[in-house]
Amino acid sequence: xxxxxxxxxxxxxxxxxxxxxxxxTSNDVASYNRVSWYRQPPGTAPKLLIxxxxxxxSGVPDRFSGSKSGNTASLTISGLQAEDEAYYYCSSYTTTxxxxxxxxxxxxxx
Amino acid sequence: xxxxxxSGPRLVKPSETLSLTCLVSGGSITSAGVHWGWIRQAxxxxxxxxxNIYHSGSSYxxxxxxxxxxxxxxxxxxxxxxxxxxxxxxxxxxxxCAREILYDSTAFSHxxxxxxxxxxx
Numbered sequence: 174x175x176x177x178x179x180x181x182x183x184x185x186x187x188x189x190x191x192x193x194x195x196x197x198t199s200n201d202v203a204s205y206n207r208v209s210w211y212r213q214p215p216g217t218a219p220k221l222l223i224x225x226x227x228x229x230x231s232g233v234p235d236r237f238s239g240s241k242s243g244n245t246a247s248l249t250i251s252g253l254q255a256e257d258e259a260y261y262y263c264s265s266y267t268t269t270x271x272x273x274x275x276x277x278x279x280x281x282x283x
Numbered sequence: 284x285x286x287x288x289x290s291g292p293r294l295v296k297p298s299e300t301l302s303l304t305c306l307v308s309g310g311s312i313t314s315a316g317v318h319w320g321w322i323r324q325a326x327x328x329x330x331x332x333x334x335n336i337y338h339s340g341s342s343y344x345x346x347x348x349x350x351x352x353x354x355x356x357x358x359x360x361x362x363x364x365x366x367x368x369x370x371x372x373x374x375x376x377x378x379x380c381a382r383e384i385l386y387d388s389t390a391f392s393h394x395x396x397x398x399x400x401x402x403x404x
Contacts, residue, residue: 224390
């Protein structure tokens with residue numbers, strides 16, 4: 174199964190909001206609320222930002238929010254900060270392979 | 284504080300078996316009630332899920348790798364392991380072990396630092 178579809182890159186200026194999309198199919202995003210988002214600065218392990226579409230783990234700022242509509246999930250980062258520059262990955266439960274990741278999106282803070 | 288640490292050979296020859304162990308400290312592998320997983324990332328590429336295992340020993344694996352993977356756990360040593368047979372250069376990657384945040388959420392809240400395993404003769 175192909176990875177979930179994410180834009181290769183997005184950008185924004187400090188203080189602005191950016192949204193990263195994650196498009197799947199009826200086998201995954203559309204049918205299950207087990208969508209997660211991760212941030213990965215270069216050379217480090219991924220960090221969980223959002224789980225089950227819109228829940229934030231303890232310690233994750235409320236600048237990070239998640240949502241889903243149909244077969245597309247979205248991560249919105251508000252009040253963009255320089256430290257937000259990183260790769261972002263979505264993932265979902267899927268009936269075909271159990272867990273599938275998106276291809277990743279590079280966020281550049283201008 | 285829960286910590287995960289991958290260990291194992293960092294250089295594996297083609298056609299041989301990659302073996303990694305994830306030592307869990309700061310918490311019990313059995314009492315957590317969640318899945319423990321393996322994820323890998325080839326150099327410059329995205330994340331690829333390998334497989335999960337529950338403390339009961341039940342596991343589910345990526346079908347693309349299923350024929351070559353074994354995931355197991357040792358509750359007495361509080362660690363779980365990955366074996367990947369018949370490796371090729373395409374298996375060169377950073378291998379991460381991780382823990383689910385909630386049972387069956389498929390979301391991983393705790394990660395090891397990663398182990399770069401290179402397949403080369």
